[in-house]
Amino acid sequence: MIKLIASDLDGTLLQEGTMDINPEIYDIIHKLKAKGIVFAAVSGREYDSIARVFAPVKDDIYFIAGNGGIISFQGEIIEKMAIPADVLKDVVEYVRSQEDASFMTAGSAQAYVERADQAFVKKLREGYKLHVNEVDDVLHAPETMTKVAMYNEKVDAAAGAEEAKKIFGDRIQIMASGDYWVDFVDIHSGKGNALQKLCARLGITKKEEVVAFGDNCNDVSMLTEAGKSYAVTTAREEAKQAAKYVLEKPGPDSVLNVLKMILEL
Structure with a gap:
């Protein structure tokens, strides 16, 4: 049973350097929550920027910001991994x-x-x-x-x-x-380490209960940490090699299609 879905933003759920996300994601997140599945937005961006993208559901999801430096929920910082x-x-x-x-x-x-x-x-x-x-x-x-x-x-x-x-x-x-x-x-940071910490907080002990999506080198540790991992078709080769699956169709809607499939399980 899937308990946690973690997705990168830039190049995965939206175009690099923009705020343009398919608003259908908000409805999908609500439906995932109703099924007991947690959604985490994971990005190299800072919390302030990610929260703007997910404003309609910002209190329903976890945020992993700064490539794993910050983990937060409902505006509260759970973990901060500062550089010495x-x-x-x-x-x-x-x-x-x-x-x-x-x-x-x-x-x-x-x-x-x-x-x-x-x-x-x-x-x-x-x-x-x-x-x-x-x-x-x-x-x-x-x-x-x-x-x-x-x-x-x-x-x-x-x-x-x-x-x-x-x-x-x-x-x-x-x-x-x-x-x-x-x-x-920081050496203790990174998306993969942050995903581990979030799983521990949620009581998730099996990798197969975690799904991750990404496209770049900074996603590799997260893709490796998840039991089911997907790289988008435009991903860097390093991400494709780390993921268990590579999505065939280009664009962020390919990620949404997988989320819809998970809802039907």
């Missing part, structure tokens, strides 16, 4: 040094961007609908950070992640999170 201050400093100095790159850090629910990068601030506010806090120096922001996200349209994210891993080794998790996003999260 010394590691954060080194990562921020690294991303600042990368040519043509912009970056943000993420706290409990919001993004922090250095005010000098106004083009990036605009992109986050208008595309991802993030609540962006403009600061002079993210290292002096008033809270601990769960993620550093580097954005560079001139470097493929997977290649950028591999290059950063050569510098940091096992001090921090580094992953591609979109075509041009490279995310840095």
Whole structure:
């Protein structure tokens, strides 16, 4: 019996960098809940942005934000996995040094961007609908950070992640999170670890009771953790290899079709 469904957003349930989700998902989530199946929205985005996407059902689902850095339910943070201050400093100095790159850090629910990068601030506010806090120096922001996200349209994210891993080794998790996003999260974070924590909270002990959907490198740990896992047809090869199934039809409606099939079981 399926007890938990976890789905990525960008590239899986909606187009990368937009808020455009098929509103049919809200009805499906209500029906899943009525059957005792929990839905979790899992994303590299911050809570504030994900909650806007799922506003009609935000009190009915769990949120895993910042690639596993935050787990929350009904506005309450259940888990926060912050990056140690010394590691954060080194990562921020690294991303600042990368040519043509912009970056943000993420706290409990919001993004922090250095005010000098106004083009990036605009992109986050208008595309991802993030609540962006403009600061002079993210290292002096008033809270601990769960993620550093580097954005560079001139470097493929997977290649950028591999290059950063050569510098940091096992001090921090580094992953591609979109075509041009490279995310840095605490070693105890990540979507797979967060899914494990959520299962423990819900009393789910069998992998076969969990379904996951994803499309990118940052979804691999989650897809591996679930008993039934699906990669969308446009997914990166790493996600397809990690998933048990690859959806044949393109577009987010292919995910909705699987959810409908689960409702009929």
